[in-house]
Amino acid sequence: MDLAPFKHVLMLPRVRPFALLMFFARMPPAATGVILTLHVAVTLDKGYGAAGLVGAAGTIGMGLGAPLMGRLIDSRGLRSMLGVSVTASAAFWLTAPLMGYWTLLVTSFLVGLLGVPMMPIGRQVITALVPESRRRIALSVDSISVELSFMGGPALGVFVATKFSTSAALMFIGVSILVAGVLLYWANPPMVHEDEVVDGPQPRVFEWMRGRIVGVLVVCAGTAVCLTGMEVSAIASLEHIGKQSWLGAVFFAMCAASIVGGLVYGGVKRVPNVLVLLVLMAALEIPVGLGDGNVLLLCLLLVPMNLMCAPLIAASGEHISRLAPPTARGLALGLQGSAFTVGNAIGAPIAGVAIDRGGAPAGFAIVGVIGLLVAGVAWLLSRQNKPVASQVTMSS
Known part of the structure; x- marks a missing residue:
């Protein structure tokens, strides 16, 4: 493994400050789930079932909203999208402490629909x-940054919520998103590389949304199924x-392993394709239940x-x-975010049902098997004709 390519990428103009900005910008979204859960279940005293509904509403909104925001970036530019998205997000999080449960439930969906898609923005820039x-190396850096954000964001959010209050934590998220959005608006980074041709009419979706790219999106959904099922099963095991x-400590081990994987993936010369990576992840998840x-x-x-x-995050982003x-590209990466969201929504309940019937080992096993089946579906899609936009295959 050679780490020199990471240094070379980080030395490119604007890459290092942008990577640092996105690391901090992604921390608030990483903390939203746990903070909303604590606020609804504890502060509002509505229980964890009601908190789950609020989280589900936000998840559905994000799944629908990410492609819409990506489309807005493609047609009007980053600043136009940020003007709408940052305003909606900051307004929600700053006023959330004043909302009752049902208002919070409805507006959680709306803020998911119009929220700032920090993950796709980072990959596109x-x-x-x-x-x-x-x-590939740059997207490996970005995926490592995501892991670091998810290691720090929830911990910081829980600290604010327990040290002060969940209302303070909600407002802290709002202020953080507002600051990050203003900095992104001011920086106004490019969304298309200067060497890429962008002249002519915008292609219609059906002209490029074909077998291989759909296959990659299916891989993204399968990845999320495996990861979400893993998290639920690990919680049940403990x-x-x-x-x-x-x-x-368990979640730290997960994130640390992912970071190491990102470093290896970006530092080696020959890498496996996304299908092989998903097969490996799914197959290696099946025996995890032996540690119960x-x-x-x-x-x-x-x-x-x-x-x-x-x-997997880096490879799928590179292919898309x-x-x-x-x-x-904004729409395509937004659809990638939606694919991850769909996988999250599928993986958790499937693992939960398996755990109820056979304990944590069954949860690990069933989502691993589903991951293998999803990889098979993606392989079939990858055998279809190449999209007109590129001559790149999923095995490149």
């Missing part, structure tokens, strides 16, 4: 700042033995499958950025 030959206090009842063994068994996490035309 990083592809615009680096030449195509270095895109709760079963009364070791919930070790949850932070032993925290250390569980952490060790979670490491191999999580080594595939950051590489190549397969979609530059003038439709």
